[in-house]
Amino acid sequence: MTSKITNRIALTVIVLCALVMTATLAALLGYILYHGLSAISLSFLTKDSSSFQAGGGIKNQLWNSFYILFATMLFTVPLGLCGGIYLSEYAKPNKLTQFIRSCVEVLASLPSIVVGMFGLLIFVNYFGWQYSILSGALALTVFNLPVIVRVTEDALQSVPRELREGGLALGVTQWHTIKTIVVPAAFPGILTGIILSAGRVFGESAALLFTAGLSTPNLDFSNWNPMSMTSPLNPFRSAETLSVHIWQVNTAGITPDIQTIANGSSAVLVLCVLGFNLFARMVGKFIDRKLTGKA
């Protein structure tokens, strides 16, 4: 009899755990969207931020976030793809491979602030690129590389061996088989992973504090000369991203409307990340259907 009661109680507790987790998410999203959506307006999205007065926007921060994301992906995707291909297709089961795997694991588990400190040391100080888009993007490359490597390796591993043999049996070299058959077959998985990682990069802040900096010079959005200091495209200017902005406003902001700006920025950030998630899933499914001819 008691075992039955224990069973009842224990199972109820388990259900409660799941409820708590779901409720936490609901509360988080509810809070952010409830407080944030009212703060979002066209002018909020398209105005410069202000240091003292109320009514600042997040135009530059939003632009910086996307710019750094783009630059990061430009570095990470080719490197990560090749790293994943190496581990999945070329690596022989030996000490070197084990070592590379360990390196990927270490990179993936290092705190992002450590990556930021490394960026400060190497990119900002040693190479003298200062707080800049470039330094930030390179730090985030270190941060994102292991993710893409793993995503690629997993996706490639799920491609059946028969396809590789089919390519090689046609007298196609291994590299070309990988390039034209295996990678395209794994593409939906890889792309989904890449977009999801983009969400992570977009929200990252600790690695950027000491690499991309806490401020943005006055940008002139009609100046597209990447060498000019006021150009939004200049990769050597400092760039406060949206997530860094949220932190900055909350810890050091002195404008009267801190709360509104933080609410609005958080909502924009979360919506962007959710957008990446949703997009990743849709794109993955779409391409998958196209490849398998079910569309």
Place this chain on the structure above:
Amino acid sequence: MNQVYVKQNVEESHQNMKKASPVLEVKDLNIYYGEHHAVKHITMPIEEKSITALIGPSGCGKSTFLRTINRMNDLIHGARSEGEILYGGINLLTPKVDVVQLRKEIGMVFQRPNPFPKSIYENLVLSLKFSGIRDKKKLKDIAEDCLRKAALWDEVKDRLDKSALSLSGGQQQRLCIARALALKPKVLLLDEPSSALDPISSSKIEELLLKLKEEYTIIIVTHNMQQAARIADKTAFFYQGELIEYGNTDQMFTHPAEKRTEDYISGRFG
């Protein structure tokens, strides 16, 4: 060392010209997986423009043998082979052989249809593009030619740009055969090509092979005795890695020389 080889080759080539020239000459071939001796002392000639069937119980080394001919077994970690497979005077097992070229020369079709997840057209021209053919017209012509040879043209001509995975299993397998023909190979290796297919698709493949043998040398592994009897000119019976009997198919199915062959053919084991 090279000299010796060359001499041998000259003599052989003269001999070969007198006989009905075998396109492949297997000589004392041994294949190992690590310690495991999977294929033992195989010696057999393969005649040009004929169908040779390899039969035998599962695990007797048929696939291993077949995959060694175009060096697909190189891909398996720990697999190695000894002996000779002579093709055009060249021992295919020497490291000097360019396996990429070899596989263009000796094509292969697998047990499970493995079309690439691309369009039907892309499946056909992938290897051609790799070989440097860029001319659209030429690619189209070859693709059509291959599809016709594989008796698939009428079924797919209107949907060449559709995914190859949208085809039925039998169509997929014929596409794989067509794909292998694109590079104009001399020899076609087929590893139980119809075992995963329904009887109708299977008989279509058989018809196709009978037609193809006018142009190509075909070596086919099959589990299906009737299939071997229907299409093969020569049949080789493998048992536990050894070649037990090899000869004309009629001969072998009516008067097998070996007891084990008879037992296997009559379905007493395997």
Place this chain on the structure above:
Amino acid sequence: MENKSVVIQMQPSPNNEGRSLIQNKKKWTSIFNRNSEWRGKIWIYGSAIVVILSVIAITLFLTVQGLRSFVVDHINVIDFITGTEWYPDRAENPSYGALPFIFGSLTVTILAAILAAPFAIGSALFMTELAPKWGQKVLQPVIEILVGIPSVVYGFIGLSVIVPFMRTHVGGSGFSLLSGALVVGVMILPTITSISADAVRAVSHDLRQASYALGATKWQTIYRVVIPAAKSTLLTAIVLGMARAFGEALAVQMVIGNARNLPNAISDPSATLTTIITLSMGHSTTGSVLNDVLWSLGLVLLIISYGFILLIRFISRRGQIS
């Protein structure tokens, strides 16, 4: 060699495409050929080297930089690790005791794990044992969205919800170790849940069937069969969560209060290795002692992170053997 080519020609030419089966000598110039195997390999090995180099460079440079305060500034290592007074900017008699931060980091980590692990494992059991179909369908997206929410957003919500809540219900300023642990606990909840769920799913069905066949209830089966069988992966999940909690910087910094002394209670404001680095790094000049000791804190952070990585390896390897 000459002879050979003659022989080949004497054969009825085996190929109509003019192909030669004998390999040409590989030329390095083949990298200019777009289909070259070589070119692919350069890319592939290049990126493998980048991965290795990043790890070596991070470790090496942070170590060298982190040792400066001991080697150049002659700060005693033992004093640094065990000292409780952190006044690096005091003109007179500066002191560099990092213990409060090490303590803060470890406490936040452990508290977060204690808070998150039960809920995480409970949720994992729910989605695998109790409602494997729809539980999975509902909780999987929940996990993914929770993982995706950026850490500053967690920090911001901690600041605007948890801190005021603590202020009114626990007392003090509301900025505290506990607030930090709560925020980080929620952050690592999805990490632990998803790995735990994988662990539970990997337990073979035969084991469960055997248990039910003996008349065990669901809970008895979970408690006596499933959890023991998944034990080492569950532990790995928790340690992975702890590693993430340990390395979190901004979210904790926003709610922990950033006090420099050892806290007396978990409701006291405190600081961690990451928070003190976050706060001070930007304000210190390169080469100053203050800057050097911050790098030393970074080194401590790196070493403990490596400790977590080794611990995770150790646990999962032991799990594989048993």
